[in-house]
Amino acid sequence: MKTNGSNDLPVWSDPERLGGRLCFKDTRVPVDALFLNLEAGMSLNEFLEECEGVTREQAVAVLEYARHTMPEPTPAAVRSGCQIVHYRSGLTGLF
Numbered sequence: 001m002k003t004n005g006s007n008d009l010p011v012w013s014d015p016e017r018l019g020g021r022l023c024f025k026d027t028r029v030p031v032d033a034l035f036l037n038l039e040a041g042m043s044l045n046e047f048l049e050e051c052e053g054v055t056r057e058q059a060v061a062v063l064e065y066a067r068h069t070m071p072e073p074t075p076a077a078v079r080s081g082c083q084i085v086h087y088r089s090g091l092t093g094l095f
Helices: 031-039 045-048 056-069 073-080
Strands: 084-086 092-094
Touching: 031 045, 031 056, 045 056
Parallel strands: none
Antiparallel strands: 084 092
């Protein structure tokens, strides 16, 4: 198994497994499955129930990393009202 490089994200990747897709540590669940399912309307709790082995801490760490690596929102985006609050988990982000 290959590691995730220098960061401390709970993920792994191996070119010989799942086509090298980034997966949650100690699972075969691709990280992109989290984003695809959230985009499709699944809650974080539902994702965690469906994807055995992925912990809440792992999922939140990946979401926080994604949030912090996104470029700052433009003032126009903030004014347009596209602030989204995920009421179940308390996560907030601009999309």
